[in-house]
Amino acid sequence: MNALYSELQWLPRAPQEFTERLKNLAHSDDPPGRALKALALHALDLNQLTKLAKAIETARTKACAGGKSLDPLAPFRLAVLSNSTIDLIVPALVASAARHGISLEVVQPSYDQVAQEALTPDSKVNSSKPDAVLFALDFRALPLKLSPGDAEASSAVVQGAIGYLQALRGGIESNSNAVCIFQTFAPPPETHFGSLDRALPGTLRNLIEGVNREMAEFVLGSGDVLLDVAALAETVGLANWHNPQLWNMAKFSFSDEFIPLYADHVARTIAAIRGKSAKVLILDLDNTVWGGVIGDDGLEGIKIAQGDARGEAHLAVQRLALDLRQRGIVLAVSSKNTDEVAREPFEKHPEMLLKLEHIAVFQANWNDKATNIQAIAEELSLGLDAMVFLDDNPVERGLVRKLLPQVLVPELPEEPAYYARTLAAAGYFEAVSFAAEDLQRAGFYQDNAKRASLQRQVGGVDAYLASLDMTITFQPFDATGRARIVQLINKSNQYNLTTRRYTDPEVAEMENDPDVFTLQVRLSDIFGDNGMISVVVCRLGGAEAWEIDTWLMSCRVLGRKVEHMVLGEILRHARAAGIRKLYGTYRPSGRNKLVVDHYARLGFTKLDEDGLGLTRWEFFIDGAEPETAPMKAVSQGFAAVGEKARA
């Protein structure tokens, strides 16, 4: 699991053409701030960070010369004082800061000049008037004389170290009045006695622990800022963090493997100082807040119970969301669902930790999520850059990233057990202080929030769909697909026009029935193969007419115009078979309100409606040209025109 941290796995992988995009940037006349931030929002390795930093420096010099800024990146000058080699870290800091909306300028004095720089009024650091000074010290910077078993001497050593740090702070305070960022110290993995080190005063581990504790106290009390490097090192493992070979060779205080991680932590701390941390967590529901799909699986079918491995993973997401809310983070919901269906678990499921009263804005509808998130931001009167959107579906994540690049969208691993950890590791809600009003904040937004209206659609959905590089594949029913066809026919509730259930033998029969036209539909996109996502059954119904007996689709591919493509395919085969008219039926099941307008949207004409909401529709095939969607269509396995009918 260390890769989560060392490879920043909550960020999307860097694009293949990363270097090329950087190069193009240099020759472009557009304001570069936004493009630089977009590139920084990937998981970058040390070499990529170094290149990006170079591009940022170049862009800044160019912008400065023209009297411009790197907007939306906010300028920040950071002086770094260290007892180790930070030359490879500095570019990583500059690049990672752009990820967090900061145009970072680093002031770096000569190697190991910590005290001189802090205490001399006209030193390089003090005369540069930095916004903040980072004391990037590791334990080797402190005079930690070992005194095993001697409590008095041990306490004196700790006080000596704290006195040294406070003197550094005093120097900066009186000479440049910058904010001081202090790092806790990561103890080395080597012990003196073994386990006894923890308890015995005067061992290295014990001394470092004492310094960390006292330092945390004085930092919290003084308005300075703490960067918990000790916690970071413990998270990835002390033996991984400390690399004696690199220390000996080049005075690196920790392994190069964690430079991207460390730099991101410094950057998020600076962003927090500038008030740029996120304030809202927007949750998807199906397969994020609970396991399964409420519209299909129902209240009894979703996984959310203690004692169920899948359910506990999603409970951990709920617990993390509640913990965040307790410290003032606002919670919202964006789900593709019918509103009352989506609310049901919150109201009725006994194991749900999240209740409706915790959610400031609840958006369950069938709009695209970018539109919903924009509505949530407006409803809360907060910027899009204050929003974090958690969704298990890579297509939804991609859409939101593309249309609303300001929104923070973590990548999630396959395994739901790691959802909560991944969200926490991303550090979107980093805070450098905590005040009583923070406790009230979530409630405040909630009181003011009412259900947002969603009339406007975010533009560019079609362009996004095109970028998904989708391929839709049509086949008639066959033995290979049968198991999945039967499963879809018996499980789909929401996007299901008639909710007719068929058994395996019944489906097998359709494969050979000349009066039945069948479709199994698969969809793949850049994220992979979605498998079979739609099923259609048409029966000969009167002269030159097909009756659409069954039309269902997986909600996972909703909003991609798959239904338009399916209609096009039906028409193609209908024409070939000499069919001139289609009849469609919508049978309300209590779960399929989603498709009440399905036929209307596809251009069918309503024939009649009964008292229970059942509607009948017709469609004339001659000359009809249904809307197409940006995807490649493949038909395979169909008999030549009319062959099956003749058979």
Added chain:
Amino acid sequence: MDEPQVYARLTQIFEDVFDEDSIQLTSELTAKDVDGWDSLAHIRLILTIERAFKVKFSTSEIGKLQNVGELVALIKARA
């Protein structure tokens, strides 16, 4: 991995580390011949190579390297 394969992968790594896409790797090439190949870039280079080829070099091996030819020999001995 044979020598041409090592050179091909190394060329990509050099381009990545030195942000320069016209580096011609020869066995005689030394740090003096490449712009920006200072002691720190050298460490970044070695660390990138170690990760890419999944090998680890000892401090003394790294210290003894004189030119690209020796580097290739070292990688071939390990990878």
